[in-house]
Amino acid sequence: MSKVLSIGSTGLRRFLRERENIFFVFIFPILIILFVGIQFGSSGLVSTLGVVGADTPVGRAIVEAVEAEGFQVQEFDDAEAALEAVELRSIEASIVVEDLDPVDSIEPVRVEFSSREGFGIELRQTVETSVQALSVDLRSQRYLIEVGGVDAATADQLVEFSAEEIATVDVSVSLDGESLFDGQIEQFDIGASSQLVLFTFLTSLSTSGHLILTRQLGVSARMMASPTPVRSIVVGETLGRYLVALVQALFIVVATGVMFGVDWGDPLGSAVVIGVFALVSTSAGILLGSLLQNDQQAGGIGVMLGIGLGALGGAMVPYELFPEAVQAFSQWTPHYWILRAFRTLLFTDGALTDVWFEVGMLGMFAAAFLAVATVAYRRSITA
Structure with a gap:
């Protein structure tokens, strides 16, 4: 267990030591949230x-x-x-x-x-x-x-x-269906939740090249030569990548709450949703880094997949604005399900019990990605 924690913490420290990661992982998402929030004016969605x-x-x-x-x-x-x-x-x-x-x-x-x-x-x-x-x-x-x-x-x-005294025309307005957002939407709420989803997944994919560098520089071989089981190496690297995704997501939550007053709803519900989605992102990043052999190629493909899946899942434009055919494809992305959960938690004062289905869908994505990623990564370091 100590070796797993050591490998995981080392991976997190190695990631944070790179200065360019500080900007793109922590500062850039906040700037995007600020820009998106400004578009809604001083009072959110009320002109x-x-x-x-x-x-x-x-x-x-x-x-x-x-x-x-x-x-x-x-x-x-x-x-x-x-x-x-x-x-x-x-x-x-x-x-x-x-x-x-x-x-x-x-x-x-x-x-x-x-x-x-x-x-x-x-x-x-x-x-x-x-x-x-x-x-x-x-x-x-x-x-x-x-x-x-x-x-x-x-x-x-x-x-x-x-x-x-003049007779007037009475106009009555009725709502057909259910309102999308029952609660009050503040200025930065939509941007904060969507950018957290986009950048958590994007960072995990775009930095998957670190796993390739670990193999190319012989770090994996040296760990294999030590009395460390392969299972501990795989779990440790997974833990390190998971900590990176989790730290980034939690930073966005805390920063937007302090700087912009974003209310993330039920703490337990948001924590579970973010934790499961961080595992989905981690598994996808490990899978990509295990299948490719070039770190630059992994970075390019990771950015393309991260942005593409984010856009399809509704992290750039609300999926409610998509045609029905596109919304059907959106449901095949984990972004769709975490954004659905955030809609309930942030905008309708929902709790964990209200998003159990979305959490279950995210859990299925995490289990599928993690199973394939574990096998692929194990083969990449033992081949």
Whole structure:
């Protein structure tokens, strides 16, 4: 047992000593999670509108309409600060409302809308609709003041009363099927879970060349020459690779929790899911390193397989967006099942008992990969 632990810990230390591994294994995934999280804006999946002039009559009406549609509003003191927030992607769009009384002013009140290209479409539609509705009320008020001779307060009351008396169309909305996410999705939740899956598997495959170097440099032969059973060598190398995958996954969990406030749900459920998937990744990496004879070839093929299987399994684009035929193929990847488990644990407040089927599927992948990888690696060091 001591020899197994020694081989495993040595493999982990050897991996961490390489400086390039520190960046690609620990820093790069966090940067990707940060980039993906920024795309969702300052409030996750809820769009935010920056408003300059929220205390003006027109501004108050627009803010009320925007908030009624479920969007969030952030007030700014000047247009430059609001535009900078749009450019930095902390908000989706901004409006600048001219400080004029829409009833007394002869000039029209100017409302400037700004957003990045391709973003803020729903916010723009909401703002345009509210401005159009407000302009109808204002024209009615002006007509009552100019023709009817009433004051502004009376005109406002008459317009409001007439709007209540006019028959409206009732629209009812019902949900067909089940909601994909029952809980609140925060800014970095989706990126954190998907990138953990992608990089844990990718690292295990892309660094499988270390096993080849171990054979080429004679390290495996020297271990075989020592009074160390072959089984201990195989288990020790597997343990070392498993520790690498587990350390990377746990680092992403802790870092995203501390830096971005990601809630990983039920601790026991997440720990089991991550632990089993780390074993799947480890087994796949050992299998690849045992079948190939060139470490550069292993690195290239590992990256290709890691990215390809990650994309197919939904680690880059949510698998719910795939056509049904592609989703059928996605189920043949372990990524699909761990992401399904994370959907339940992170977004619907599920527990381990709610993801037992996904854990079982991951266990089947791990058992199959590990069985083949153990035989292949044993043959590679004894041949």
